Amino acid sequence: MAAITRRGFGAATALAALGASRVLGQSGPARTGTPLDVVAQPGAEPLPSWNDGASRQAILGFVQAVTTAGSPDFVPPVERIAVFDNDGTLWCELPTVQLMFALDRVRQLAPQHPDWAGRQPFKAALEGDTAGLAGAGERGIVELIMATHAGMTEDDFTAIVADWIAMARHPKFGRLYTRTVYQPMLELLGFLRASGFKTFIVSGGGIEFMRVWTERTYGIPPEQVIGSTIRTQFRLSDQGAGELLRLPAVDFVDDGPGKPEAIGKFIGRRPIAAFGNSDGDLQMLQYATTGPGRHFGLLVHHDDAEREVAYDRSSQFGRLNQALDLSSAAGWTVVSMKKDWRTVFPAG
Amino acid sequence: MAAITRRGFGAATALAALGASRVLGQSGPARTGTPLDVVAQPGAEPLPSWNDGASRQAILGFVQAVTTAGSPDFVPPVERIAVFDNDGTLWCELPTVQLMFALDRVRQLAPQHPDWAGRQPFKAALEGDTAGLAGAGERGIVELIMATHAGMTEDDFTAIVADWIAMARHPKFGRLYTRTVYQPMLELLGFLRASGFKTFIVSGGGIEFMRVWTERTYGIPPEQVIGSTIRTQFRLSDQGAGELLRLPAVDFVDDGPGKPEAIGKFIGRRPIAAFGNSDGDLQMLQYATTGPGRHFGLLVHHDDAEREVAYDRSSQFGRLNQALDLSSAAGWTVVSMKKDWRTVFPAG
Numbered sequence: 001m002a003a004i005t006r007r008g009f010g011a012a013t014a015l016a017a018l019g020a021s022r023v024l025g026q027s028g029p030a031r032t033g034t035p036l037d038v039v040a041q042p043g044a045e046p047l048p049s050w051n052d053g054a055s056r057q058a059i060l061g062f063v064q065a066v067t068t069a070g071s072p073d074f075v076p077p078v079e080r081i082a083v084f085d086n087d088g089t090l091w092c093e094l095p096t097v098q099l100m101f102a103l104d105r106v107r108q109l110a111p112q113h114p115d116w117a118g119r120q121p122f123k124a125a126l127e128g129d130t131a132g133l134a135g136a137g138e139r140g141i142v143e144l145i146m147a148t149h150a151g152m153t154e155d156d157f158t159a160i161v162a163d164w165i166a167m168a169r170h171p172k173f174g175r176l177y178t179r180t181v182y183q184p185m186l187e188l189l190g191f192l193r194a195s196g197f198k199t200f201i202v203s204g205g206g207i208e209f210m211r212v213w214t215e216r217t218y219g220i221p222p223e224q225v226i227g228s229t230i231r232t233q234f235r236l237s238d239q240g241a242g243e244l245l246r247l248p249a250v251d252f253v254d255d256g257p258g259k260p261e262a263i264g265k266f267i268g269r270r271p272i273a274a275f276g277n278s279d280g281d282l283q284m285l286q287y288a289t290t291g292p293g294r295h296f297g298l299l300v301h302h303d304d305a306e307r308e309v310a311y312d313r314s315s316q317f318g319r320l321n322q323a324l325d326l327s328s329a330a331g332w333t334v335v336s337m338k339k340d341w342r343t344v345f346p347a348g
Numbered sequence: 349m350a351a352i353t354r355r356g357f358g359a360a361t362a363l364a365a366l367g368a369s370r371v372l373g374q375s376g377p378a379r380t381g382t383p384l385d386v387v388a389q390p391g392a393e394p395l396p397s398w399n400d401g402a403s404r405q406a407i408l409g410f411v412q413a414v415t416t417a418g419s420p421d422f423v424p425p426v427e428r429i430a431v432f433d434n435d436g437t438l439w440c441e442l443p444t445v446q447l448m449f450a451l452d453r454v455r456q457l458a459p460q461h462p463d464w465a466g467r468q469p470f471k472a473a474l475e476g477d478t479a480g481l482a483g484a485g486e487r488g489i490v491e492l493i494m495a496t497h498a499g500m501t502e503d504d505f506t507a508i509v510a511d512w513i514a515m516a517r518h519p520k521f522g523r524l525y526t527r528t529v530y531q532p533m534l535e536l537l538g539f540l541r542a543s544g545f546k547t548f549i550v551s552g553g554g555i556e557f558m559r560v561w562t563e564r565t566y567g568i569p570p571e572q573v574i575g576s577t578i579r580t581q582f583r584l585s586d587q588g589a590g591e592l593l594r595l596p597a598v599d600f601v602d603d604g605p606g607k608p609e610a611i612g613k614f615i616g617r618r619p620i621a622a623f624g625n626s627d628g629d630l631q632m633l634q635y636a637t638t639g640p641g642r643h644f645g646l647l648v649h650h651d652d653a654e655r656e657v658a659y660d661r662s663s664q665f666g667r668l669n670q671a672l673d674l675s676s677a678a679g680w681t682v683v684s685m686k687k688d689w690r691t692v693f694p695a696g
Contacts, residue, residue: 078569154612198571211616221426222616223546223572232612234605234631242635244612251613257582264502264580264592265599266614268559268570283582287590 046191048342049184055298055340058333059188062296063195066272073294077196081271083263083284084189086203086210086227088277089300090218092170092180094309094317098209099141100177101164105148113147122147145206146248150230154208154244161212175345178217184341185275185300189218197273200224202263204255204280208246226266228254255280260287277302278319285323285332297332299323304337307344394539396690397532403646403688406681407536410644411543414620421642425544429619431611431632432537434551434558434575436625437648438566440518440528442657442665446557447489448525449512453496461495470495494596497554498578502592509560523693526565532689533623533648537566545621548572550611552603552628556594574614576602603628608635619643625650626667633671637678645680647671652685655692 050056065073066080087093106116106125116122121140124132133140149157170180189199201220203210207227214220229251232244254262260283263271274281274288277300289297301320302311311317313324327334337344398404413421414428435441454464454473464470469488472480481488497505518528537547549568551558555575562568577599580592602610608631611619622629622636625648637645649668650659659665660672675682685692 078563081571200571207613208616215426223429223548223614225616229613232609234608234635236634236638241638242608242631244608244635260582260590260592261580265555265577266571268556268573283590286584287582287592290584290589 046194047184047187049187051340051342053340055333055335059191059296059298062273062294063192066294067195075272075293079269079272080192080195080197081200081267081269082192082197082273083200083202083259083267083271083275083288084185085276085278085281085284086201086205088302089275089281090181090185090189090201091177092173092182092308093277094311095171097168097177098205100168101161101209102144102148104164104168105160106144109148142250146230149206149209150246150248152246154232154246157208157246158212161209165213173345178213179346179348181217181346182300182337182341183343183346186218186346188275189220192273193219198224200226200263200267200271202226202254202259202284204228204253206230207254226254226262228252257283259284263287272296274298275300276323279322280319282323282326285330289330289332297327297330299327299332299334301334301336304341304344306338308337394542395532395535397535399688399690401688403681403683407539407644407646410621410642411540414642415543423620423641427617427620428540428543428545429548429615429617430540430545430621431548431550431607431615431619431623431636432533433624433626433629433632434549434553436650437623437629438529438533438537438549439525440521440530440656441625442659443519445516445525446553448516449509449557450492450496452512452516453508454492457496490598493554494578497557498594498596500594502556502580502594505556505594506560509557513561521693526561527694527696529565529694530648530685530689531691531694534566534694536623537568540621541567546572548574548611548615548619550574550602550607550632552576552601554578555602574602574610576600605631607632611635622646623648624671627669627671628667630671630674633678633680637680645675645678647675647680647682649682649684652689652692654686656685 047056047059050059065071066075068074084090087096091097103125106122110116110122110126113122116126121133121136121144123129124136124140125144136143152160165178166176169176173180192199199218199220201210201214201218201224203226205227207225207229210227211222211225214225215222231247231249231251233247235243235245237243252258252262256279259281263284270291271288272291272293273296274285275298276282276285281299285297285299289295299320301324302309304310309317312320323332324334326332335341395404395407398407413419414423416422432438435444439445451473454470458464458470458474461470464474469481469484469492471477472484472488473492484491500508513526514524517524521528540547547566547568549558549562549566549572551574553575555573555577558575559570559573562573563570579595579597579599581595583591583593585591600606600610604627607629611632618639619636620639620641621644622633623646624630624633629647633645633647637643647668649672650657652658657665660668672682674680683689
C-alpha cells in the first residue's frame with residue numbers, strides 16, 4: 001500500500017474511522033511463535049481457502065515449474081525470493097492501521113503536550129476533524145508520525161507497539177487488527193515457504209511498527225521485513241547499555257520505485273515472485289517479473305464490498321490504476337477477492 | 349574493518365600493494381553453492397582448527413549455554429543472531445581487497461578517461477603513487493569508489509565483481525582473495541549455523557561488492573550481508589526490463605556507530621554474538637553484548653607476523669585501540685591468531 005506519508009490517502013481513510021479503534025485486554029504478543037493459520041497440513045491440498053479457478057491454478061503452476069528438478073524453469077531454493085506488500089495485500093488497509101496507532105498515541109501523549117490542543121495537525125487528530133487532518137497534507141502526517149514514532153529507543157517503541165497491537169481492533173470488523181489478515185494469503189505464504197521460498201514483506205509501512213507482530217502473524221521474522229524507516233542513533237545509556245534512539249527524521253520512504261530500490265539494498269537479489277494491491281507496488285512487480293527465468297506477479301483486487309471493502313480506480317480510495325492497466329500485458333494474475341477467495345479472514 | 353572511506357587507512361594499506369593483485373584464469377563464481385570449508389562433519393569435534401585454549405572454550409561454553417533447552421541462558425533459534433565484521437575478521441584486510449578492486453578498475457577504465465592521467469586521485473592510482481593517493485584523503489577515496497562502483501546497473505556491477513574476484517590474487521600470499529579467508533572463522537560460522545544461529549556480515553565494505561561472493565565463500569546469502577551502500581535508482585530499460593542503476597552518491601557508511609544502526613534497520617533484532625577486529629566494530633560489540641540474557645563478543649587480534657600480519661595499536665595499521673582497552677571489562681574474548689589458531693588459511 002501507500003507509504004504512511006502518501007498524499008492524503010492515509011489521512012482520509014484513517015479519519016473515516018477516527019475514535020473507533022480500541023478495546024479489551026489481551027496479553028502482549030511476543031516476537032516469536034508460529035502463526036497457526038500459516039501452517040500447512042501435510043498431505044492436504046494447498047491453498048484450501050482459494051476457489052479452484054484461474055488464480056489458484058496460476059499460483060500452483062508457477063510453484064510447480066520453479067520447484068521441479070529438471071524443469072527448464074527450475075530455480076534453486078536460495079533464489080526463490082518472494083516479496084509481499086503488506087497493507088491491502090496481507091491485511092486490511094482501510095483504515096490504515098499504522099495511522100490508527102499514531103492517532104491513538106496522540107491522544108495518549110496529549111496531556112504532556114498542552115500546545116497540541118491549538119496546533120495542527122494535532123488539534124485535528126485530537127478532535128477527530130477529518131477535514132483539518134486532510135488539510136494538513138503530507139507534511140502534517142509526517143509531523144504526526146514523528147511526534148508519535150520518534151524520541152524513544154527502539155526497545156521502548158517495540159514495547160509501545162506490542163501493547164497497542166494486542167488491544168486495538170478494527171472499527172468495522174471488531175477484530176484485532178492482527179486478525180484482519182487475509183486467510184488465503186496466509187495459506188499462500190505457508191505454501192511458498194513449504195516450497196522452499198523465502199518470504200519478505202516490502203511495505204510502505206514503518207519497518208519497526210511491522211516487525212513487532214509480523215513473525216507471530218505471518219511467520220515472517222524481523223530481518224525479512226522491509227519498510228519505511230526513520231533515522232536512528234546509537235548511544236550508550238547511563239548504565240552502559242547500547243541502545244538505538246529513534247530520531248525525528250525520515251530516512252527512506254519505501255513506496256513506488258523505492259520498493260525495488262529497497263529490495264536491492266536489503267535483499268540484494270531479484271525476487272521471482274511479487275504480490276501487491278496498488279500502484280505503490282507497480283515498480284516492485286515490474287522488477288520481479290522482468291528478470292531472466294520464470295517469475296510471477298499478482299495483484300489483490302478489492303472487489304468484495306460484502307466481506308471486506310470494494311475499491312479500486314473508481315472509488316475514493318482508488319489507488320489501483322496503472323498497475324491494473326498494465327496487468328494483462330505483463331501477465332500478472334489479478335485476484336478477485338469476491339470470486340477467488342472462499343473466505344477472507346481467519347476463522348474465529 | 350574500517351569503511352572503505354575511512355581516514356587514509358584504506359588508501360595507505362591498499363597502496364602498499366599497488367599493482368600486485370592480478371593473475372590467472374578461473375571460471376567466475378556463481379552466487380550459489382556450498383563452501384566446502386564451512387561444512388561441519390557430523391560427529392566430528394567442532395572447531396578443529398582452533399587450539400583447545402580459553403578462546404575455543406569460551407565459544408563452546410556460550411553456544412552450549414544458549415542452545416541447551418531448560419538452561420537459564422537458553423535462547424530460541426529465531427533470536428540466535430550472530431554478526432561478523434568481514435575485513436580482518438573473516439578474511440585478510442591488508443591490503444583492503446575492495447580498494448584493490450577499485451584500483452584495478454581505474455586502470456581498466458583509464459583509456460575511456462584520458463583526463464585521469466592528469467587528475468587526482470586517478471593520476472596517483474594509475475601511477476601507483478602512494479603518497480599522492482594518501483594525500484587525496486577521504487574525498488579522493490570516495491571519488492575513486494564512485495568512478496569505479498557507480499554508473500552501471502546492479503546486474504552489470506555484479507558481473508564485473510564476479511569476473512575480478514575469480515582472478516585477483518593477494519600480493520603476499522599469492523592466493524585468490526576468496527582463499528585468504530580464515531579457516532578457523534569458516535569453522536566458527538558453520539558451527540554457529542549448525543547450532544541454529546543465523547549468521548550475518550556487518551561490514552564497512554560495499555554491500556554489493558561483498559554479496560557477489562559471500563554465499564559461496566562463507567555460506568552467507570546476499571540478504572544476510574550488510575555493508576556500506578550507494579544510492580540506486582529504479583528504471584525500465586528500453587526493452588521494458590526493471591533494473592537498478594547505481595548512482596554516484598553515498599547512501600550510508602556502515603562503520604563504527606553505523607554498524608548497530610544498520611543492524612537495527614536490516615535485522616531489527618539485537619544480536620547475541622558479535623565478532624570483529626578493530627575499533628570500527630566497537631559499537632557493534634557493545635550493542636550485541638549489553639542486551640538482556642547471555643551474549644558473546646570476540647575480537648580477532650592480528651599478532652601472527654609469520655603466518656599473516658601483525659598489527660594493532662602500535663603498528664602503522666593500528667586500529668585496534670579502544671576496543672582492546674575495553675575488552676577485559678566487557679568480557680570479550682580476544683583471539684590470538686598466533687596462539688589460538690592451528691591454521692590460518694584453508695588448505696590448498
